[in-house]
Every structure is written in structure tokens, then in C-alpha cells.
Amino acid sequence: MNALDVVLWVVAPYVALTVFVLGHVWRYRYDKFGWTTRSSQMYESRLLRIGSPLFHFGILVVLLGHIGGLVIPKSWTEAAGVSEHAYHVVAVVLGTIAGVATLGGLAILIYRRRTVGPVFTATTRNDKLMYAVLAVAIVLGLAATVMANIVGGGYDYRTTISPWFRSIFYFQPDPALMAGAPLLFRLHALSALLLFAIWPFTRLVHMLTAPVGYLTRPYVVYRSRDEQPTGSRAPRRGWEPSR
Amino acid sequence: MRVMAQLAMVMNLDKCIGCHTCSVTCKQAWTNRAGTEYVWFNNVETRPGQGYPRTYQDQDKWKGGWELNSRGRLKLKAGGRLKKLFSIFANPLMPSIQDYYEPWTYDYDRLFSAPMQADTPVARPRSLITGEPTKISWSANWDDNLAGGPELAPADPVLRKVSDQVKLDFENAFMFYLPRICEHCLNPSCASSCPSGAIYKRSEDGIVLVDQDRCRGWRMCVTGCPYKKVYFNHRTGKAEKCTFCFPRVEVGLPTVCSETCVGRLRYIGIILYDADRVTEAASVADDKELLEAQKSVMLDPHDPAVIDAARAAGIPEDWLEAARNSPIHKLIFEFGVALPLHPEYRTMPMVWYIPPLSPVVDVLSGTGHDGEDAGNLFGAIDALRIPIGYLAELFTAGDPEPVRAVLRRLAAMRSYMRRLNLGQEPDESIAAAVGMTGQGVQDMHRLLAIAAYDERYVIPKAHAEQGAQLEELALGSGCSLDYEGGPGMNGPFGEASGMPAPIAVENFHALKERQRGDDLDDAGELRGRVNLLNWDGKGTPDGLFPKNGKKEES
Structure with a gap:
């Protein structure tokens, strides 16, 4: 274990996660108005209707897969009677399908963004950076899965990467676990850290306000005009506090 | 009974000359910005015509508003909550910019920079969406005054409901203007469609607003509104809609569209209604009963029980007073001449209309009859089935009787008042024929024809603490x-x-x-756009004229 490993697998994750959390808090307080999907469906619908659901449903399955693989310890699934082999087959098959759907969707969306005039005009530099990082993270993740399982004989990340991932959250990070992982997995993890670090400053913030509350709230929302002044916060008081 | 107050509007279509002043002043006030070039919170459509956006009334296609499910309960026509969330990544019912129209500007620079030549240079149109030269093929008023009539008017979804046989006669005989704003419904389907809960109905005055800080651009409101009066700002990625000019009505001023209406055809006032009964009334089985159901939700402001309940609900005294003087209540109940737009959408719209009698009068006069004789008019109203069928599709879910009753009252007013103006004896039988008294007819005439400013607009001020806002001034730079x-x-x-x-x-x-x-x-x-309203003629802001690939000098 050398200094670089500590920087990559201890310092970098904490920096990325701190930026992720504080960045979102800051963005929510500072820029509620900019917190939007910035949908471009109005400009172009045909490609979007294929690419967007493909990407979004794909990435949701990928997200669930990551929770299953990284958060849930191997001992738990084994206690539940799921053998390593069974887990592995399900993870690889589902993961590959979802990964390909995600990547295909992303490819359609990026193609659309570049070729449809109005959509391209509405693309900011921020968006382009985000797309690059997102695409790299997805490609590396898919490549790691494919290389390990189809080319190689399979890699059990649940004995190295997953414990490292969890160790970050109970504040006993163990960089040695990660240092031994295959290169593609390490690159994927690093690209994901980068993605988390830029996340709060991109349009990806819309994920954190996924409208699940819609399922339970009453249809018509009534609100008093006094409850909150128009605009995001109360006006400043016009006098100095007296002491 | 849960009494709530609602700001409502009535428009007298007989007086609309289709000048679009309301649309233009509204646009200057609210949507003169990048991202809302195509947006008209207020628009005026020629009927018959396709409307704006094109064929928005075709709910088989757009799925706006509510419908009853198999158990007779209200559900959003575009699908329930789960379906909405699953189609959130690409809304299949979202109108494209072409369904409204692609906004454009002109290449004015050509007029100044073109070299000396034999031909006069022309400013070609450029799309404000792509920035490329474009061919203008549609706009918010492309079929104004029945332009392109035989080709375009048959696509009118309302006209298609009236039988084919009479279509041509109808087009020759009948045309009127329909100004539209957001309906500020009692049962708003836009708010009900919003996954974020960003669209809300203000509990004080019933104005439906979009909280710009909570809108996340999921676009379901655009689909949900059957009147297509929620718009997507394609620059900010947020929904925007008519605000009923709330900063104005809060201080007792009428909306911009009303204030600037040259025909003085708009009325603003408040209505008291029972919020607990809205869902029940919107769920009646027969579409044709929705008009009466909605009227039954509105309360009589003179009824002591209503007044007590309103006081208990915290509605201030001056609002109760305004409700008693409300021109809206008079037009709907006392005179019974106002009807809602498309009650069959089950949203309980609160912008109502007095259907136009003028086309009937025109037909009579055009055929050499006395267009203001009561007998002639009553006969013509009964004979001209087509206009009434069309108006019924707009205002009463297809039931001709309420429309006929309104037109007969308007006709009676015309004849009764003419006798008075000519110095003849008032003919009470004319008033009695439509179930009114002579005095009632004169009162109605005063409100409809004289239309004094403070009788048209009875708008109680909001009870707001404004001290903090005044501090804005004190703070300075x-x-x-x-x-x-x-x-x-x-x-x-x-x-x-x-x-x-x-x-x-x-x-x-x-x-x-x-x-x-x-x-x-x-x-x-x-980036290629400039707000001409804020431009005071100083210099040429970037984006006012295209660059033509030239490097800027100096």
C-alpha cells in the first residue's frame, strides 16, 4: 500500500462524497430555479422517445444492481440461500443487458444532441463535460464487467471492491482492498468518483428530486399566498438590528 | 361546507372584434422573453378554426383533462399516477413546438448592409429556435378570420362534432372570436398532473400558479391541461402559465388583458364556492349535467348561511361584499347568460363566456329582415340550428338548450331596449317571454352595454402585509x-x-x-436572441443582427 493508493482510495472518495453532499445543499439553497431537467422534448421527440426511456430505465436497473453488489454484503445473500454462482449469473446477465441498454440510450441521446440543431444550441459546456464523464463511467463499468466475465473467468468484486465501498461509510477505509482490483474496475471507480464530484453542479441534480411523492399526495395542491412569498426567500429586512 | 373564494372572469363574445390587443399587451407584460417566444398566455382564436395550439380541443389525441373510469370516479385522461411516472422520461402526449408554431424573426440587417443593387433587399425570416432561415407556415393566428377556411377550418375538432352536412352553410353564415386565457379551474388537471406538486391553487383567490422554484420540468402539466394553457419555457426548462396578473389583482386592478380590452368585454369578480363538493360535482355521469353541477358548487353570497360559513373560513368582510357585488355572479345566476368553456373536460373552468348573438342578427339583417325584432330573432335562434349546435359543443358539452336560452335573453334585451331608445312604450311581454322583468332586462343592459369600469371589475384587494416589500425601495443599490x-x-x-x-x-x-x-x-x-422590449435603441446588442461570419472590429 503506497501513498498513491491512499490518495486514490481514501482521500478521493471522501473529497468526492463531501463535494456531492455539500454541493447539493449549496445548489438547493442557491439555485432552486436552475434545478430542472431542462428537457429538450419540445424541440425533438422522435429520437428522444427511444433514447431517453432506454437510458433512464437502463440506468435505474444499473443503480439497483450497484446497490445489490456494493451495499449488501456477500454473507447476507449467502445467508439468504443465494449461491455465489447464482448471484454471479444474475448479476452478469442483468448487468450486461441494463448496461447495453443504458449505453445504447446514451449513444442515441448524444447523437440527437449533436445532430438536432435546436437541441445542440441548447447544450451548455457544463452539459458537454457531464456527458463526457457520464459516458466514460458507463463505458468503463460495462467494459469491466464484459472483460472480467466474458474474456476472463469472472471476478468476485464482492470480496474486494464491495467491502472497500462499505468501509468508506463506516469511516475505516481500507485502500489495500481496492489496490488489488483489476485495472478496469479501478478506473470505473475513479470515473464514478469524478462523476459524483461534478454531479451537484450539472443537470444530473434532477435525479435527487425524482417525484415519488406524486404517488401519495392529493391531486390538487392548495397553498396560501402568505405561506411563502413569491421567489425563493423572504425579503431582507430594511433596518439594522437594534442592540 | 368549506367556502373558498375564486377570482373569475366572464367574456362577452358579442363584443369581441378580434383585435388581439389583449394578446399583445399580455405578451408584452408576461412572455416577451427568450424561451417564451411562442407562448401566448392570452390568445384570440377565430371559430370555427383549429385554435392554438392546433386542434388542442381534440382530447382523443391530446388526452387533456379528466374522464370517468369504469367505477364512475374521476381520473386523469392521460393516465394515473403510476403511468405518469413511467412516461416521465419521454412524454408521449407532449405537443412539439410545431404544434404551436416555430417562432421567427427577420433578417433585418440585410436591409442595411446589402450592397447597391437593382432589386430592393428583403429581410428573410429566421427561426428563433434553430437560427436558420425558415419558411413561415403556421402561427398562433394563421387561420384568423377564417383565412384558408375551406382547407383549414374542417380540421376544427368542434366543427367535426357538428354534422358534416351543414358544414358549408355554417362556414358561410357564422364566425366569431374566442379570446382564451387560463381557466383557473376549480378542479385543475394541470396541478393534478404535476409530479413535483409545483402547480398550486391559491387558497385566498383560487389563482392557479406554477412555483418556479419547485418545477422540475417534467412536462406533465402541458399534457394535463385540456385547454393547453400551460406552456414549457424551452430556455429555463420550467412550466409557465397565465397568472391572472396576480400582482395587479392583489391591489385591486384588473388583469392586463381586461384593462386593455378595447371592446370592454371582460368582467372580473369573485365567486364563493364549496370546495368540498368540487370532486363530487365534477364526477356527475352525464357530460350535459356538468354545467348545472358546476353552478351548484357556486354559492349564493346573499345567503346568510353561506356568509356565516365564509366568515368561519376566514374570508374577510370586504371580500364578502365584493362577492355580493360580483358581476360574475350576476351574469351566471341573476341574468343567466354566461356559460363555461368545455365543461366536459371536468376541470370546472372559471373563465366563462356569453355566447355571441351577433351572427344571428347578421343573418337576419342580411336577408332583409328586421334583425332587432323580438319575433324575428326568437324565430331565427330556433331556426339556425348550426350555430347553436356549434356553440353548444363549446359551452355546454353539446346540450343546445342552455345556449338557446341565453341567446333568447340577449335577443329580448336587444328588442326591449330598442323600443325604449326609440321612445316607444316598453313591451313587458318581450321580457316575460324569456323569464325576466323589464327592470331585469334594463339592469342586464346596463352591465353588458354600458359596462362601467367599476361595475365590470369588482376586485377586492388582497390582505397582504406589504411593509417588507416596500423595504426593497429603501434598500437601494x-x-x-x-x-x-x-x-x-x-x-x-x-x-x-x-x-x-x-x-x-x-x-x-x-x-x-x-x-x-x-x-x-x-x-x-x-445567443442570437434579443429582447426588443428592453432595448432602448442604444447600440446594437449582440444577437440583434446575425454576424455573417465577420469578425468584430474594435
Whole structure:
């Protein structure tokens, strides 16, 4: 274990996660108005209707897969009677399908963004950076899965990467676990850290306000005009506090 | 009984001359910005015609509003909550910009920069969406005054419901204008469609608003509204809609569209209604009973029980007074001449209309009859089945009787008042024939024809503590740190991100900058767009004219 490993697998994750959390808090307080999907469906619908659901449903399955693989310890699934082999087959098959759907969707969306005039005009530099990082993270993740399982004989990340991932959250990070992982997995993890670090400053913030509350709230929302002044916060008081 | 107050509007279509002043002043006030070029919170359509956006009334296609499910309960026509969430990534029912129209500007620079030549240079149209030269093929008023009638009018979804046989006769005989704003419904399907809960109905005055800080651009409201009166700002990625000019009505002023209406055809007042009974009334089985159901939800402001319940609900005395004087209540109940637009959408719209009698009178006069004789008019109303069928499709879910009753009252008023104006004896039988008294007819005439300003607009002021807002003025430039970079407000996350500056502060700074600054007005960040309303003629802001690939000198 050398200094670089500590920087990559201890310092970098904490920096990325701190930026992720504080960045979102800051963005929510500072820029509620900019917190939007910035949908471009109005400009172009045909490609979007294929690419967007493909990407979004794909990435949701990928997200669930990551929770299953990284958060849930191997001992738990084994206690539940799921053998390593069974887990592995399900993870690889589902993961590959979802990964390909995600990547295909992303490819359609990026193609659309570049070729449809109005959509391209509405693309900011921020968006382009985000797309690059997102695409790299997805490609590396898919490549790691494919290389390990189809080319190689399979890699059990649940004995190295997953414990490292969890160790970050109970504040006993163990960089040695990660240092031994295959290169593609390490690159994927690093690209994901980068993605988390830029996340709060991109349009990806819309994920954190996924409208699940819609399922339970009453249809018509009534609100008093006094409850909150128009605009995001109360006006400043016009006098100095007296002491 | 849960009494709530609702600001409502009635428009007298007999007086609308289709001048579009309301649309233009509304646009100047509210949607003269990048991202809302195509948006008209107020628009005036010629009927028969396709409307704006094209064929928006065809709910088989657009799935706006509510319908009853198999158990007779209200459900959103575009699908329930789960279906909405599953189609959130690409809304299949979202109108495209072409369904409204592709906004454009003209290549004015050509007029000045073209070299000397034999032909006069022309300014070609350029799309404001792509920036490319474009061919204008549609707009919000493309079929104004039945332009392109035989080709375009048959696509009118309302006309298609009236039988084919009479279509041509109808087109020759009948045309009127329909000004439309947001209906500020009692049972708004836009608010019900919003996954974020950003659209809300104000409990004080019933105005339906979009909270710009909570809107996340999921676009379901655009689908949900059957009147297509919620618009997507394609620059900010947020929904925007008619605000009923709330900053004006809160201080007792009528909306901009009403204030500037040259025909003085709009009425604003409040209505008291029972919020607990809205869902029940919107769920009656027969579409044709929705009109009566909606009327039954509205309460009589003179009824002591209603007054007591309203007081208990915290409605202030001056609002109760305004409800008693409300022109809306008079037009709907006392005179019984106002009807809602498309009650069959089950949203309980609160902008009502007095259907036009003028086309009937025109037909009579055109055929050499006395167009103001009561007998002739009553006969013609009964004979001209087509206009009544069409109006019924618009205002009463297809039931001709209420429309006929309204037109007969309007006809009676015409004949009765003519006798008075000619110095003849009043003929009470005319009033009695439509179930009114002579005095009632004269009162109705006063409200409809004289239409005095303070009788048209009975708008109680909001009870707001405004001290804090006045402080904006006291703060001046020193303390308003929010303001950076000018009205463009380009935050780090794209156009208009960051904290909004108070309007007064923004205007103050923009004005000061313009008056004292050495720089010419710079709208570089608008990328090919410039807001001409704020441009005072100083210099040529970037984006006012296309660059033609030339490098800027100096």
C-alpha cells in the first residue's frame, strides 16, 4: 500500500462524497430555479422517445444492481440461500443487458444532441463535460464487467471492491482492498468518483428530486399566498438590528 | 361546507372584434422573453378554426383533462399516477413546438448592409429556435378570420362534432372570436398532473400558479391541461402559465388583458364556492349535467348561511361584499347568460363566456329582415340550428338548450331596449317571454352595454402585509447584493439560474446601468436572441443582427 493508493482510495472518495453532499445543499439553497431537467422534448421527440426511456430505465436497473453488489454484503445473500454462482449469473446477465441498454440510450441521446440543431444550441459546456464523464463511467463499468466475465473467468468484486465501498461509510477505509482490483474496475471507480464530484453542479441534480411523492399526495395542491412569498426567500429586512 | 373564494372572469363574445390587443399587451407584460417566444398566455382564436395550439380541443389525441373510469370516479385522461411516472422520461402526449408554431424573426440587417443593387433587399425570416432561415407556415393566428377556411377550418375538432352536412352553410353564415386565457379551474388537471406538486391553487383567490422554484420540468402539466394553457419555457426548462396578473389583482386592478380590452368585454369578480363538493360535482355521469353541477358548487353570497360559513373560513368582510357585488355572479345566476368553456373536460373552468348573438342578427339583417325584432330573432335562434349546435359543443358539452336560452335573453334585451331608445312604450311581454322583468332586462343592459369600469371589475384587494416589500425601495443599490450581471442573470448552470433578484431592484439596476454606463447594451448571452422590449435603441446588442461570419472590429 503506497501513498498513491491512499490518495486514490481514501482521500478521493471522501473529497468526492463531501463535494456531492455539500454541493447539493449549496445548489438547493442557491439555485432552486436552475434545478430542472431542462428537457429538450419540445424541440425533438422522435429520437428522444427511444433514447431517453432506454437510458433512464437502463440506468435505474444499473443503480439497483450497484446497490445489490456494493451495499449488501456477500454473507447476507449467502445467508439468504443465494449461491455465489447464482448471484454471479444474475448479476452478469442483468448487468450486461441494463448496461447495453443504458449505453445504447446514451449513444442515441448524444447523437440527437449533436445532430438536432435546436437541441445542440441548447447544450451548455457544463452539459458537454457531464456527458463526457457520464459516458466514460458507463463505458468503463460495462467494459469491466464484459472483460472480467466474458474474456476472463469472472471476478468476485464482492470480496474486494464491495467491502472497500462499505468501509468508506463506516469511516475505516481500507485502500489495500481496492489496490488489488483489476485495472478496469479501478478506473470505473475513479470515473464514478469524478462523476459524483461534478454531479451537484450539472443537470444530473434532477435525479435527487425524482417525484415519488406524486404517488401519495392529493391531486390538487392548495397553498396560501402568505405561506411563502413569491421567489425563493423572504425579503431582507430594511433596518439594522437594534442592540 | 368549506367556502373558498375564486377570482373569475366572464367574456362577452358579442363584443369581441378580434383585435388581439389583449394578446399583445399580455405578451408584452408576461412572455416577451427568450424561451417564451411562442407562448401566448392570452390568445384570440377565430371559430370555427383549429385554435392554438392546433386542434388542442381534440382530447382523443391530446388526452387533456379528466374522464370517468369504469367505477364512475374521476381520473386523469392521460393516465394515473403510476403511468405518469413511467412516461416521465419521454412524454408521449407532449405537443412539439410545431404544434404551436416555430417562432421567427427577420433578417433585418440585410436591409442595411446589402450592397447597391437593382432589386430592393428583403429581410428573410429566421427561426428563433434553430437560427436558420425558415419558411413561415403556421402561427398562433394563421387561420384568423377564417383565412384558408375551406382547407383549414374542417380540421376544427368542434366543427367535426357538428354534422358534416351543414358544414358549408355554417362556414358561410357564422364566425366569431374566442379570446382564451387560463381557466383557473376549480378542479385543475394541470396541478393534478404535476409530479413535483409545483402547480398550486391559491387558497385566498383560487389563482392557479406554477412555483418556479419547485418545477422540475417534467412536462406533465402541458399534457394535463385540456385547454393547453400551460406552456414549457424551452430556455429555463420550467412550466409557465397565465397568472391572472396576480400582482395587479392583489391591489385591486384588473388583469392586463381586461384593462386593455378595447371592446370592454371582460368582467372580473369573485365567486364563493364549496370546495368540498368540487370532486363530487365534477364526477356527475352525464357530460350535459356538468354545467348545472358546476353552478351548484357556486354559492349564493346573499345567503346568510353561506356568509356565516365564509366568515368561519376566514374570508374577510370586504371580500364578502365584493362577492355580493360580483358581476360574475350576476351574469351566471341573476341574468343567466354566461356559460363555461368545455365543461366536459371536468376541470370546472372559471373563465366563462356569453355566447355571441351577433351572427344571428347578421343573418337576419342580411336577408332583409328586421334583425332587432323580438319575433324575428326568437324565430331565427330556433331556426339556425348550426350555430347553436356549434356553440353548444363549446359551452355546454353539446346540450343546445342552455345556449338557446341565453341567446333568447340577449335577443329580448336587444328588442326591449330598442323600443325604449326609440321612445316607444316598453313591451313587458318581450321580457316575460324569456323569464325576466323589464327592470331585469334594463339592469342586464346596463352591465353588458354600458359596462362601467367599476361595475365590470369588482376586485377586492388582497390582505397582504406589504411593509417588507416596500423595504426593497429603501434598500437601494448598496444592500441588494443579489443583483449580478444584469437582467440576463446567467448563473453558472445555464440561463437564469441563481437567486432571482427582486423585480424592483432588477429594474432599478438595469435602468441605472443603461443611463450611466459607457457600454452599449450587451445581450451576448442571449445567443442570437434579443429582447426588443428592453432595448432602448442604444447600440446594437449582440444577437440583434446575425454576424455573417465577420469578425468584430474594435
